[in-house]
Amino acid sequence: MRIGIQLPEVERHVPWLEHLAMARAAEAVGFDSIWVGDHLLYRGDGRPERGPWEAWTLLAALAAATERVDLGPLVACAGFHPPGLVAKMAATVAEISEGRFVLALGAGWNEPEFSAFGLPFDQPGVAVRGILHDRPAPAGR
Numbered sequence: 001m002r003i004g005i006q007l008p009e010v011e012r013h014v015p016w017l018e019h020l021a022m023a024r025a026a027e028a029v030g031f032d033s034i035w036v037g038d039h040l041l042y043r044g045d046g047r048p049e050r051g052p053w054e055a056w057t058l059l060a061a062l063a064a065a066t067e068r069v070d071l072g073p074l075v076a077c078a079g080f081h082p083p084g085l086v087a088k089m090a091a092t093v094a095e096i097s098e099g100r101f102v103l104a105l106g107a108g109w110n111e112p113e114f115s116a117f118g119l120p121f122d123q124p125g126v127a128v129r130g131i132l133h134d135r136p137a138p139a140g141r
Contacts, residue, residue, distance in 0.1 A: 004033030006074055009052045010042050016061070019053070023062050027069045033102065034062060035074035040113045056089045063097035071097055075106035079114065079122055 005026045008014045014022075023034050038055035055073045062071055071093070076086065086105075094101040107122070108114065114121040 002032040004035055004070070005031050006035040006037065009037035009039065010050045013050075014053075016053075019058065019062070020065055023066055023069075027066050031069060033070040033072065034066070035072055035104075036062075038073040038076045038080070038106075039110065040080065040117055042110070042113070043116070044112050056093065059093045059101070060096050063093055063100065066097075066100075068100075070100045070102050072102035072104050075104040077108040078105050079108040079119060080117075 007019055007022055026034055036055050036058050037052060039052055041049060041051040043049040055076070059071055059073065076090075078086065081089070090101060090103045111121045
């Protein structure tokens with residue numbers, strides 16, 4: 001069995017140095033993987049609007065700062081980036097981590113964050129299929 005940990009996303013504000021300390025502690029005590037959420041913001045749930053750190057940048061930094069644990073998004077939202085860009089970002093983090101990167105893909109569910117960033121909110125699976133088949137999702141679907 002392998003056991004991983006997800007770092008805080010929007011539960012509270014967590015500065016970089018605290019993320020770094022948590023990741024290094026997780027690695028030191030034997031966790032197998034570290035995961036970060038891939039969201040742009042949360043709003044409309046009765047709590048103040050909040051935006052987590054950008055997942056891919058955080059993963060690259062963690063890849064450079066850790067040595068053993070696998071790293072990945074939980075999960076990467078296929079609707080936030082064109083398929084080719086997801087592939088480039090994944091390849092970059094995989095290189096920095098020396099092969100410890102795990103790509104987990106999802107379609108996205110939080111419509112308000114898509115709208116806030118001017119992104120189309122597609123039917124579930126359309127963007128994921130685009131990445132898996134290396135072509136952009138059809139416009140407006």
